[in-house]
Amino acid sequence: MSSNATSWLQGSGRPVHLSDLFCWRGTHDSGGISPAPPVRCASGFSGGVREPERRPRKSGEREADGEMSEPATNPAVTSFPGPTISLPLGLEVLRTYSGALICLEILFGGLVWILVASSNVPVPLLQGWVMFVSVTAFFLSSAYLFLLITGLADRINIDWNFLDVFYHFVALLFYFAAFVLEAATTAANGGAIITPLPNSTGTVMCIHYPRGNVFTVMTGNQFNINVVATVFAFVVTLFYSCSLVMAFKRWRI
Numbered sequence: 001m002s003s004n005a006t007s008w009l010q011g012s013g014r015p016v017h018l019s020d021l022f023c024w025r026g027t028h029d030s031g032g033i034s035p036a037p038p039v040r041c042a043s044g045f046s047g048g049v050r051e052p053e054r055r056p057r058k059s060g061e062r063e064a065d066g067e068m069s070e071p072a073t074n075p076a077v078t079s080f081p082g083p084t085i086s087l088p089l090g091l092e093v094l095r096t097y098s099g100a101l102i103c104l105e106i107l108f109g110g111l112v113w114i115l116v117a118s119s120n121v122p123v124p125l126l127q128g129w130v131m132f133v134s135v136t137a138f139f140l141s142s143a144y145l146f147l148l149i150t151g152l153a154d155r156i157n158i159d160w161n162f163l164d165v166f167y168h169f170v171a172l173l174f175y176f177a178a179f180v181l182e183a184a185t186t187a188a189n190g191g192a193i194i195t196p197l198p199n200s201t202g203t204v205m206c207i208h209y210p211r212g213n214v215f216t217v218m219t220g221n222q223f224n225i226n227v228v229a230t231v232f233a234f235v236v237t238l239f240y241s242c243s244l245v246m247a248f249k250r251w252r253i
Helices: 003-010 090-095 097-118 124-150 160-187 220-252
Strands: 026-029 032-035 039-046 049-052 193-196 203-206
Touching: 090 097, 090 124, 097 124, 097 160, 097 220, 124 160, 124 220, 160 220
Parallel strands: none
Antiparallel strands: 026 032, 039 049, 193 203
16 A cells, blocks of 8 residues: 555555455656545455445346356246146037036936926926926036137136036035925826816816825826826936046046
8 A cells, every 4th residue: 555545544544454345546747646536445355456345236237257147036926727627628528428428417307397388387386396406417417518619618727527527416405405305296296187077168187186184186187297207306406416426537537
């Protein structure tokens, strides 16, 4: 360190430490080196050459040597797990057993709905539940099959395997109750028969009371329709039970 630098440090009025290292710059003149204002240098040395102190970098700022800092993560971008579905999408789902069972559920469930409605619901207190279950299951199964065929199920972030098990389990319970009520309504029929009176334009209804305390009144046509509706309700219940077993296997795998 030159004498001018030493005198400048002594005139500063503070003690000089080893960490207080300065780089001196000046110009050569006839009298020697004229010091310029000092520049603070790093306290360490690298190869005998003092390196200027670096200021802290901000996030995303380039360094002097061209090095790019790591990009900051965007908190708005969040990754979510994709939907879980084992059934194929598109028309390929119709080639699977589960897709075929859903089609049969829609077909025979619609027949139950149409048959009970065509009989004018002779016992609304019991057959009202049959109508509710058949209509609700028809539209839900149709919506589920529509999502699979169009591929929209792949865009909805949900566990479709678990939803398949839950839906068919609830539908099986509801349809089994509807089958029991429809069968009880049909079995409790009093056998109402409308016959014309002899030598008269009037008619008479003959009712044969069944064995039991509860009976329903239906015409012959209503009775036949409800018998067919009972058989179809039992078939739909079997379809939902098979779909439940297959959906449970896919969910556990």
